[in-house]
Amino acid sequence: MKVEQIYTGCLAQGAYYIVSGNEAAIIDPLREVQPYLDRLEKDNVTLKYIFETHFHADFVSGHIDLSKKTGAPIVYGPTAEPSFDALVAEDNQIFEIGNAKIKVLHTPGHTMESSTYLLIDEEGKETAIFSGDTLFLGDVGRPDLAQKAANLTQEELAGLLYDSLTDKILPLSDDITVYPAHGAGSACGKNMQKETVDTLGNQKKTNYALNQQNREAFIEAVLDGLSAPPKYFGMNVAMNKGGYESFENVMNKGLNPLSPNDFETAAEETGALILDTRPAADFHKGFVPNAVNIGLKGDFAPWVGAMIVDVKQPLLLVTEPGTEQEAITRLSRVGFDNVIGYLDGSFESWKMSGKEVDEIKRISPEEFADQFNTDSKVIDVRKPTEYAAEHVNDAYSKPLDAISEWAGTVDEKEHFFLHCAGGYRSMIAASILNSRGIRNFTEVEGGFNGIKKTGKVPTTDFICQSKL
Structure with a gap:
């Protein structure tokens, strides 16, 4: 049996690839699925299941595209109501992957459908949990995001989270490995540790949320100090739950090189926002007037989501030459699929054309x-x-x-x-x-x-x- 954490630092997000025998499972895949297809081919295994721990808010999962390309069913925990074909599991239901098993533990609180997946190895030993946003390292999932959908208060959701942790997670063995969906830097928690893997026993000792004296103290502690969630979160949930355009279509549409004249015309006719992804050190020296700078070499996608908010906003890109595909990919991870083109030749072509240039002191x-x-x-x-x-x-x-x-x-x-x-x-x-x-x-x-x-x-x- 093989378990691989595929961690994406700019999103502080962990996807998981599990192989046993000639079968595999993937948990919480990223939007671009080709790397997973390449792994499956290299290992000569068949993808049997795609597990989603919940309807994610901070990124758009690749579950739909991956299912279409492999035929593998998408699995959600109890109460999930996706707008596409999926297996909605029952609490404690077991799925077999080769000679290993994955047991569904329904752990509502972050969202109502949130589930933790318990991995049972070929010898029948419980070895790991894929805890989604239920349990992080050093923290737990914030219980304020799903209030409207659940028709519950954040206090009520926090109480459900306490029950989930107390009844389903804490009774598990201390030597179980915890694989969370997110790490430090994610807006899904407030106190996450920098590590991305730990034992449950160590979390029982070091995680503040697991060391509250009672339910009331837990509710107060996890709600204390929560900042407002990024405004694009709700739009990502809608895409994960309702479906989205294929990644290939998004890429093909965005990889549209535009001359300075065509770029200027497109900006005027479409109302597109000009997003300059070059480093700040280059941007301030000269840029297309009215462009917004969010550097690709940083927490690019989360800041795009926080600053632009509307995932349907048309975008025109100014990039460092050769990074157009990376920019479109990282935008798609947070649902910004409406890139209509990029400035061919980057800012230098704009400058050489004699068009107006702006600067930041x-x-x-x-x-x-x-x-x-x-x-x-x-x-x-x-x-x-x-x-x-x-x-x-x-x-x-x-x-x-x-x-x-x-x-x-x-x-x-x-x-x-x-x-x-x-x-x-x-x-x-x-x-x-x-x-x-x-x-x-x-x-x-x-x-x-x-x-x-x-x-x-x-x-x-x-x-x-x-x-x-």
């Missing part, structure tokens, strides 16, 4: 330190917890994910400095502000990390974020 941390004084206005776009841990004295906390709310309050007559932790998020903010006509600012390269290293700018005392 960016300075080094040392330059910021030299220009900073007690009258300087500084906007910090990091998360509130990062800001609370340590920040430039008197800086304003304006988180990037709330820019739509605070951008309209900016006084355009008053110059301000803009920074994040390292420069990725602040350039996203800078490009959005610039596209809205707010230009009286200077973005700081290297962000707070660089500012702190200068030793010249007064900051608040550091507080460990784990204590916030």
Whole structure:
């Protein structure tokens, strides 16, 4: 028997590939399924089942395309109501893969259909759980996402999650391996560990949620400090539950090279958003007017979802040459399937055509330190917890994910400095502000990390974020 975790860092997402004998199962596959097909062919095995732990909110699963290409049925836990053919399992139902077995443990709480899959090896030993968003390493799934669909309060869902963990997970052996659907960096939890695999015994010791004294304490603990979920989550759930366009069609439509003239015409006629995926270091020096910069070399897809929100929004891409396919793939993972083309020759072709070019003023941390004084206005776009841990004295906390709310309050007559932790998020903010006509600012390269290293700018005392 073989178990392989296929972890995608930019989504903090784990898919799983299980082989026993000449049969295989895949759990929570990514949108692009060719890598799975290649594995199946290489191992000369047949895909017997595609297991979904729940209707995912933070990414679009590849279950539908994978089922169409292999003929393998899609399996959901009890109460699931997908809009396509699938096997809706019963609690404790067992599925055979070669000489191994997978047992369905219905574990509602994150969502009502959420299920944990218990792997039983060829010798009959319970060896691992694929816990989806029910149990993470260091945390549990947030119980506030499915309130509307379940017609329950977040407190009621949290109570169901407590019951699921207490009745179905905690009685299992300590030596069982825990394979979660997500790790640190995912918006599906608030306190996840950096590791992606652990034993259940260690989680019983170290996971705060598994160490609450009673149901009421658990509910209070898991609901405390939850930030608002990204607004695109509901649209991803709808796609996972209702179906979506094939990945091949999305790719073929998006791989449409456009000359500068055609690119400009398409932008004007379609109302497409121009998404520039180049690094911030290149973007600020020159870009197509009104373009929004979200660098491909970073947490690209989650920030696209958080900033653009509407998965149906038409997109025109400006990319580093040769990265068009990667950009379209990563956009599709969070449901942004409406890429209508990309700028052929990247920004250089636009610049060489003589068309209008825009820029963002960016300075080094040392330059910021030299220009900073007690009258300087500084906007910090990091998360509130990062800001609370340590920040430039008197800086304003304006988180990037709330820019739509605070951008309209900016006084355009008053110059301000803009920074994040390292420069990725602040350039996203800078490009959005610039596209809205707010230009009286200077973005700081290297962000707070660089500012702190200068030793010249007064900051608040550091507080460990784990204590916030």
